[in-house]
Amino acid sequence: MCYLLLGNISALISDDCTEPLVNARLRVYLPETGYPNRCRPKKNIFNGPGLLTAAQVAAKSDRLLAETRLDEKGNFMMTWEQLHLFTEPLELDICLHHLPEEGNKVMETHYHLSWLVPHWKRSGLRYVAAYAYVIPAESWSQIRANYGTWVIAGTVRKMHSSEGQSQLKVEVYNAGNHRLLGCCGTDENGRYQLHFTKKELAGALAFLHEPQQESGPDVYFKIYRNNQLLWEEREDAAMMPGRKAIPSCSIINITIPQQPVPKSQGKNSGHFTGWLSNLAMATGRRSSLVSY
Structure with missing residues (x-):
């Protein structure tokens, strides 16, 4: 069975003004094996963005399910294959290499966005779900300050x-x-x-x-x-x-x-x-x- 997750990631500049996370990478991870149900993160709760260390990113590399790059409007589309009905909570992170105005400068940073249990809907031979995330203005201002933009x-x-x-x-x-x-x-x-x-x-x-x-x-x-x-x-x-x-x-x-x-x-x-x-x-x- 094929699964399709699509959506958008953007950031608030103010309460009524946003900008997309152009060319950032969205990563989706499976939960840790043997994760007790009573300790699982609450469904669909936006806990981030939280800065991740290189060690934290490396520690969960074996759980990586799918990865994709956002387009110029912050939109994304990713697919993966799964044999059974997929009900596991997903862990979603974002990776920034640089901001568009920085040209070829590279300063890779990783942030945890949220845990999510998608609302899958059957469409032909695949299941489809949508996801959107908007980084709060205060957090985005700090991220931009870290990049000097x-x-x-x-x-x-x-x-x-x-x-x-x-x-x-x-x-x-x-x-x-x-x-x-x-x-x-x-x-x-x-x-x-x-x-x-x-x-x-x-x-x-x-x-x-x-x-x-x-x-x-x-x-x-x-x-x-x-x-x-x-x-x-x-x-x-x-x-x-x-x-x-x-x-x-x-x-x-x-x-x-x-x-x-x-x-x-x-x-x-x-x-x-x-x-x-x-x-x-x-x-x-x-x-x-x-x-x-």
Whole structure:
């Protein structure tokens, strides 16, 4: 009998924003032989992700049932053969080699996700079940920090409009040296998601806002439409809460005026004049900035 397990693995950046675990490997293990029923893990309880040591990974290699790689959307599909009706609880782990923005850099880490008893359904000559897992934002931020990477996501809107602005290019800059950290486009809903690594911080002094603790950069943005500058923020926008020493997973929403005026035409304005009163900042890692 053939068994097919399919699903998706993703991570939360915030409560309403996720990213897939591109090219990560999902591993499925059988339970240890002779595992007493009374001691078996509870069904379908998400206990992770928990970091595994190399020794822990090696210790269960003989129980490996199947392994597959996630695609660019975090989707997966794996199959295996079993002679009897498969009712054993499965142990699921994820292996990360690197994050997509790191290129060919390799730093392999393993995490336990959960124990699972799939709800198998007969479909022709095989049994099929589905599985999905979403890594909590706090855990994903720590994992990204361990890899020295950042993700910033948000929505670009015009003032007095709830609609996101599509087909814009978003650039984020390091206020420490005014170098470009990363860029991306907005989707049909005006949402953007950009990534960068420690190497993009090269040339600036280490951002040590706290002793012995490495922090993220202070950032500001530029917005383009059809490769023409639509709006650029003042560099001092990076001094506002939500822009300083950004965490590894950050949400920054940007609101631009209906008729934006380039920053260069407003150089004589005060340090925060005109836009400080319009600042709207969410709690935690979120910030929303209105610029003039």
